[in-house]
């Protein structure tokens with residue numbers, strides 16, 4: 468079997484708002500075609516025009532080859548060999564960042580394809596270890612341009628997540644800092660007020676995670692606020708400080724009253740090695756597409772296991788990436804939760820219309836995916852409707 472074509476799709480919801488903090492308003496899909504008619508589909512969370520250029524740009528020298536050209540003619544079942552070929556062949560332009568994010572979509576597509584070739588769900592191909600269950604957490608990102616509107620929208624979503632049966636919820640409490648929503652500039656005390664309100668809404672039974680999206684510049688300022696959050700029993704605190712400040716992460720990990728989580732933006736296991744060993748984080752959050760695909764995500768999970776760390780993958784895209792994340796979780800016993808953007812709780816058109824997962828949520832856990840490949844159903848009409856390049 469040979470790869471005959473690699474087609475990139477840039478998707479954008481017509482109602483997208485560039486001021487809204489959500490990367491699920493666009494999508495980058497790669498479809499890998501073969502001479503036997505089967506195709507694999509992958510996605511990545513990166514500007515889709517940039518990712519398309521990463522795949523389609525012509526090569527100009529031996530360490531800057533065309534990713535698309537490197538794929539054509541390869542046997543798609545040799546996933547490890549293909550990953551190495553793409554990584555090495557694009558090294559002068561890539562090694563990290565957007566090129567790896569784009570390779571991640573290709574790798575996801577190759578795993579989907581291999582599952583279809585072998586007639587097995589991808590998790591059966593990834594490994595033999597099994598968790599007792601895979602627990603999704605509802606990722607709640609409120610819209611609201613005032614403190615009160617933000618707090619109330621978040622509590623309303625938390626209430627709804629609870630009624631949908633979620634056993635865990637993550638609240639984005641970001642009313643200041645680089646990721647602040649709708650231009651909000653609220654005090655740290657008000658962040659504490661929101662955390663308290665969400666915890667009160669959820670009661671004691673539901674696990675609560677907090678994401679402040681790089682709110683603080685250093686560990687000391689962060690600690691001066693989050694020491695008071697011990698009473699809210701937060702499972703983890705996500706990306707409290709800027710992603711590159713690894714020594715500050717290590718200080719936080721030693722002193723904060725909850726686990727520290729990070730990793731959503733990182734590409735390759737090399738970046739995660741530094742985050743784990745120097746940043747000393749407790750919860751490792753690879754995003755399957757961005758880190759370099761299921762192949763690289765699995766390596767990161769193995770490294771986390773070696774260090775006794777918990778994995779909770781990041782995922783803020785459509786049913787394609789959510790499916791890949793679920794398959795990863797089915798072979799990762801130390802994956803405590805997966806991030807899940809439930810269509811009933813989100814505003815993003817593509818999340819609601821593009822792809823439908825091969826699992827259901829019941830009693831707070833997801834069922835085992837059983838269809839060949841990644842198992843999602845893609846709505847090709849939606850793809851055509853939202854395709855802009």
Ligand SMILES: [Mg+2]
Pocket residue numbers: 678680705706731
């Ligand atoms: Mg986050």
